[in-house]
Amino acid sequence: MFELIIVVAVVLIIAIVYTIFRVTTLIGIAKGDSTSKVPSNNKTQAMLMVLFLVLGIFGFFYYSFGGLEDSFIQPIASKHGVKTDFWFWITMAVTSFVFIFTQILLFGFSYKYQYDENRKASFYPHNNKLEIIWTAIPAVVLAILVISGWKIWQDITGPAPEDAYEIEVFGYQYGWSFRYPGRDGKLGDYDYKKIDDTNQLGIDLKDRASHDDFVSNQLYLPKGKPVLLKIRARDVIHSVYMPHFRAQMNAVPGLPTKFWFEPTKSTDDMRTETGNPEFKYELVCNKICGRSHFGMKAIIIVEEEEDFKTWFKDQDAFLKLNPEYLSQVPDDLKEVAIISSELENNEINQSVGNTNSSF
Amino acid sequence: MSITDIQLEENLAHHDDHHDDHHEQSFISKYIFSTDHKMIAKQFLITGIMWAVIGGGLSIIFRLQLGFPGADLSWLKPILGEWIDAEGSIDPEFYLALVTMHGTIMVFFVLTAGLSGTFSNFLIPLQIGARDMASGFMNMLSYWMFFLSSAIMFISLFLETGPAAGGWTVYPPLSILSDAIQGSGGGMTLWLVSMVFFIASTLLGGINYIATVINMRTKGMSFSRLPLTVWAFFITAVIGLLSFPVLVAAALLLVFDRSFGTSFYLSEIFIGGEALPNIGGSPILYQHLFWFLGHPEVYIVILPALGITSEIIATNSRKPIFGYRAMIGSMLAIAFLSFIVWAHHMFVSGLNPFLGSIFMFLTLIIAVPSAVKAFNYITTLWRGNIVFTPAMLFSIGLVSFFISGGLTGIFLGNSALDINLHDTYFVVAHFHLVMGSASFFGLMAGVYHWFPKMFGRMMDKTMGYIHFWLTFVGVYLVFFPLHYIGIAGFPRRYYAFTNFDAFSTFGDLNTFVSIAAIVTFAAQFLFLFNFFNSIFRGRKAPENPWNSNTLEWTTPRNPGHGNWPGPIPTVYRWAYDYSKPGSDSDFIPQHIPLSQTPESNFPHEEELAKSEVISEDNGAHESH
Numbered sequence: 001m002f003e004l005i006i007v008v009a010v011v012l013i014i015a016i017v018y019t020i021f022r023v024t025t026l027i028g029i030a031k032g033d034s035t036s037k038v039p040s041n042n043k044t045q046a047m048l049m050v051l052f053l054v055l056g057i058f059g060f061f062y063y064s065f066g067g068l069e070d071s072f073i074q075p076i077a078s079k080h081g082v083k084t085d086f087w088f089w090i091t092m093a094v095t096s097f098v099f100i101f102t103q104i105l106l107f108g109f110s111y112k113y114q115y116d117e118n119r120k121a122s123f124y125p126h127n128n129k130l131e132i133i134w135t136a137i138p139a140v141v142l143a144i145l146v147i148s149g150w151k152i153w154q155d156i157t158g159p160a161p162e163d164a165y166e167i168e169v170f171g172y173q174y175g176w177s178f179r180y181p182g183r184d185g186k187l188g189d190y191d192y193k194k195i196d197d198t199n200q201l202g203i204d205l206k207d208r209a210s211h212d213d214f215v216s217n218q219l220y221l222p223k224g225k226p227v228l229l230k231i232r233a234r235d236v237i238h239s240v241y242m243p244h245f246r247a248q249m250n251a252v253p254g255l256p257t258k259f260w261f262e263p264t265k266s267t268d269d270m271r272t273e274t275g276n277p278e279f280k281y282e283l284v285c286n287k288i289c290g291r292s293h294f295g296m297k298a299i300i301i302v303e304e305e306e307d308f309k310t311w312f313k314d315q316d317a318f319l320k321l322n323p324e325y326l327s328q329v330p331d332d333l334k335e336v337a338i339i340s341s342e343l344e345n346n347e348i349n350q351s352v353g354n355t356n357s358s359f
Numbered sequence: 360m361s362i363t364d365i366q367l368e369e370n371l372a373h374h375d376d377h378h379d380d381h382h383e384q385s386f387i388s389k390y391i392f393s394t395d396h397k398m399i400a401k402q403f404l405i406t407g408i409m410w411a412v413i414g415g416g417l418s419i420i421f422r423l424q425l426g427f428p429g430a431d432l433s434w435l436k437p438i439l440g441e442w443i444d445a446e447g448s449i450d451p452e453f454y455l456a457l458v459t460m461h462g463t464i465m466v467f468f469v470l471t472a473g474l475s476g477t478f479s480n481f482l483i484p485l486q487i488g489a490r491d492m493a494s495g496f497m498n499m500l501s502y503w504m505f506f507l508s509s510a511i512m513f514i515s516l517f518l519e520t521g522p523a524a525g526g527w528t529v530y531p532p533l534s535i536l537s538d539a540i541q542g543s544g545g546g547m548t549l550w551l552v553s554m555v556f557f558i559a560s561t562l563l564g565g566i567n568y569i570a571t572v573i574n575m576r577t578k579g580m581s582f583s584r585l586p587l588t589v590w591a592f593f594i595t596a597v598i599g600l601l602s603f604p605v606l607v608a609a610a611l612l613l614v615f616d617r618s619f620g621t622s623f624y625l626s627e628i629f630i631g632g633e634a635l636p637n638i639g640g641s642p643i644l645y646q647h648l649f650w651f652l653g654h655p656e657v658y659i660v661i662l663p664a665l666g667i668t669s670e671i672i673a674t675n676s677r678k679p680i681f682g683y684r685a686m687i688g689s690m691l692a693i694a695f696l697s698f699i700v701w702a703h704h705m706f707v708s709g710l711n712p713f714l715g716s717i718f719m720f721l722t723l724i725i726a727v728p729s730a731v732k733a734f735n736y737i738t739t740l741w742r743g744n745i746v747f748t749p750a751m752l753f754s755i756g757l758v759s760f761f762i763s764g765g766l767t768g769i770f771l772g773n774s775a776l777d778i779n780l781h782d783t784y785f786v787v788a789h790f791h792l793v794m795g796s797a798s799f800f801g802l803m804a805g806v807y808h809w810f811p812k813m814f815g816r817m818m819d820k821t822m823g824y825i826h827f828w829l830t831f832v833g834v835y836l837v838f839f840p841l842h843y844i845g846i847a848g849f850p851r852r853y854y855a856f857t858n859f860d861a862f863s864t865f866g867d868l869n870t871f872v873s874i875a876a877i878v879t880f881a882a883q884f885l886f887l888f889n890f891f892n893s894i895f896r897g898r899k900a901p902e903n904p905w906n907s908n909t910l911e912w913t914t915p916r917n918p919g920h921g922n923w924p925g926p927i928p929t930v931y932r933w934a935y936d937y938s939k940p941g942s943d944s945d946f947i948p949q950h951i952p953l954s955q956t957p958e959s960n961f962p963h964e965e966e967l968a969k970s971e972v973i974s975e976d977n978g979a980h981e982s983h
């Protein structure tokens with residue numbers, strides 16, 4: 001039925017178009033359009049230009065300030081995000097002004113200088129002064145924008161503060177895992193050749209620092225503390241994108257990248273602020289990576305630092321959850337490994353299995 | 360008739376000035392293996408139009424998915440077959456193939472080959488006063504390379520594993536590993552083969568355009584008298600010549616990695632349950648090489664459209680283009696700068712932040728010449744006497760898009776702001792306005808404007824008007840809202856947005872955009888009808904329907920091989936003597952000697968007029 005309607009509609013539209021076409025051709029011939037220099041409906045076009053201008057500007061303002069803006073501006077939840085948003089809106093103000101101003105000139109002139117038999121266009125091939133002015137003004141405005149942007153960029157991409165928490169972010173088709181450094185505060189080495197069904201991140205247990213590392217499939221962050229994300233990918237390029245934190249960095253196989261920032265609002269804070277008790281921060285994959293690119297997400301949980309620390313302490317090291325990997329630890333390190341991963345009092349936990357079964 | 364015969368005959372025609380009627384050519388040499396630049400231009404145009412329909416059609420399919428998630432699309436099964444599953448949804452991998460093919464087709468096949476191929480070919484010889492391109496044979500080869508490339512890309516659409524699906528930028532490792540996505544199998548191979556032929560076609564064409572502009576200008580046609588169209592085509596060809604070979608290099612390394620086990624772009628990858636042996640390559644290397652072409656490419660797409668617009672706006676404002684020299688200067692500046700801004704596509708790729716800073720500065724410099732161009736167009740309208748032909752409307756539309764889309768470049772070029780905008784719909788909105796729609800409008804403007812010279816008939820104006828307004832409003836309705844969801848962070852190349860709380864509120868907006876897209880696409884059929892109908896049944900065109908100054912309008916209604924039946928006209932002035940003070944007429948074509956217009960000459964022209972040597976045959980064409 002639906003198909004039939006479409007077919008009928010298409011046929012009808014074609015018929016109407018063809019009729020319009022025939023009629024206008026005949027009218028055109030009758031009016032002697034072919035001989036006159038200017039189309040008979042020149043004036044109509046000029047009017048339409050103005051109409052378009054007015055409706056367009058109205059639509060622009062309505063859509064931008066008519067109360068819909070709340071739905072497309074994500075609340076900011078990071079320190080640098082406040083700065084980038086500030087300059088984003090400055091840039092928006094400048095460009096919106098130029099946008100409206102130039103479109104008014106464009107369509108306004110089109111209307112005002114529409115063809116008139118009794119007028120001659122003015123021969124006005126150039127004016128050096130004008131041209132210098134409108135080269136210089138954009139140059140100056142852009143310079144201001146660039147320099148401010150550059151300063152922020154330097155802060156964002158500069159070295160992370162000493163006290164930043166290091167967390168490894170690992171992207172794969174199609175999900176994310178996060179590795180925390182454990183008690184020693186240091187992430188251990190990895191080796192992509194060590195990846196297997198259990199050791200999804202390829203943790204290299206030859207390195208002592210890795211013995212107490214633990215893995216989570218949600219990203220826990222402390223509020224008000226800098227965090228340094230060390231980013232890798234398993235298979236193709238992904239992108240760690242966190243719209244609320246105004247943070248993004250690609251995850252590239254073979255080329256570790258990093259990004260640091262400071263979350264300023266806990267998940268609970270955001271729930272209060274947005275009035276949405278279900279609110280969750282989301283980590284979004286933002287580089288085309290295959291079939292389920294559009295479903296590649298992770299939940300981010302920001303907690304007060306105390307709660308974060310408690311959570312952190314409660315996590316079991318990878319080695320503790322998977323004692324069979326002890327065999328990969330060099331003999332001289334085995335004893336230390338058992339201690340730092342708290343493997344000795346582990347018998348009960350073993351049967352529970354590992355927390356990453358969702359892989 | 361063999362090709363050499365044709366060339367021989369052509370040469371005869373060149374030498375014999377009074378040789379008016381050509382021998383009847385066979386169908387094949389006239390319409391298929393033609394070496395006449397005008398016919399080749401039409402071949403590019405018609406192939407380009409076919410690609411535009413396909414490329415646009417693909418976008419409608421994926422807009423259906425975005426605008427009406429979960430709708431039953433079983434009725435598309437006759438076209439898409441297995442790509443529609445039992446519930447009537449599009450396969451997510453095929454969705455990616457659709458966006459990839461849409462991007463590739465639009466950027467390369469429609470807006471590069473369809474635009475430059477058509478108008479550089481058609482206008483360069485006609486506007487500089489040459490009988491044909493420097494090498495008609497190479498020109499023919501250029502089209503047939505393009506045809507071959509098109510055929511291969513088209514075939515790839517029908518592979519069982521689908522066409523390439525890694526995005527039009529085909530970043531590795533995704534484009535290398537068929538374990539990662541099916542489209543990186545046979546589809547990607549055909550993509551690469553097709554692009555190699557495409558690049559060969561572009562280079563053959565480009566060398567020809569450059570050689571023709573440098574060597575074959577008619578007497579008096581100095582560079583400072585060239586119409587801006589020709590300047591734009593010339594600069595475009597130079598950019599293409601310098602940047603496309605780099606894409607060949609990038610593609611070649613990709614081929615090695617795909618087929619011969621090298622590790623240019625691959626390192627430390629675990630996929631399909633095993634660790635690949637490749638170590639030491641860098642996916643970022645590919646991005647550098649790609650964007651070294653990719654950024655200049657966006658100017659390869661827009662400059663011809665801007666050139667066309669310059670010509671049309673001047674003609675229909677009945678005024679000289681404002682700031683002729685500034686226009687050339689800004690094009691040269693853009694051409695130069697376009698080679699040193701590429702890494703602004705890579706701010707968050709893991710690029711060294713210091714490089715990011717450098718590229719941010721260079722990128723924002725390129726906005727200045729772009730702004731100058733926009734102001735110059737607007738000033739050309741100021742105190743003009745504007746005739747709204749459909750071509751003029753499309754040109755004004757182009758300027759509007761160029762401004763709207765260019766302004767968002769200022770956000771993106773600022774690396775600190777780009778962190779949050781990269782790969783979102785904000786970027787999609789940016790480049791569809793500034794590049795996609797603006798260049799498409801340039802193409803349309805060019806077709807409406809030069810159709811009378813191409814086919815000797817007029818297109819229907821009223822239909823042109825309706826086509827313009829539907830398309831113009833439609834484009835804004837489709838692309839403007841995308842800024843808003845982009846600001847919200849909605850990622851591009853997403854099959855659906857329902858998985859994320861942050862984006863799930865945009866359902867209505869997406870439906871609206873999809874409906875606008877369908878209406879806009881449908882409006883293009885008006886154009887198609889008008890175009891093909893007018894070729895056969897349009898009103899016969901006068902020689903110079905728009906009262907324009909450039910040389911192509913001095914040719915007969917249907918210029919034959921060699922363009923001018925008589926001698927080639929000599930040029931005595933620039934192309935923009937519109938509404939010159941003192942002159943009765945509101946235009947003085949380029950071939951009218953200054954000595955014939957004493958009433959409107961400026962003092963320095965009066966000097967020139969004295970030394971002017973007027974060739975005897977000048978004006979011979981007028982007798983025809």
Ligand code: HEM
Pocket residue numbers: 528657658660661703704722723725726729765766767768769771772773777780781782786789790793794795
């Ligand atoms: C005013 C000057 C312009 C500036 C400052 C500018 C800046 C940028 C930047 C920084 C990006 C990368 C955004 C991202 O991926 O995060 C971008 C993307 C893009 N720009 Fe522009 N742009 C300008 C004008 C143009 C013009 C004139 C064109 C084409 C005619 C163009 C076409 C594109 C395209 C096609 C992309 C997207 C490529 C992709 O990722 O698929 N831009 N622009």
Ligand SMILES: [Cu+2]
Pocket residue numbers: 171172174237238239285286287288289293296
């Ligand atoms: Cu991904």
Ligand SMILES: [Cu+2]
Pocket residue numbers: 653654657700701703704
């Ligand atoms: Cu670019």
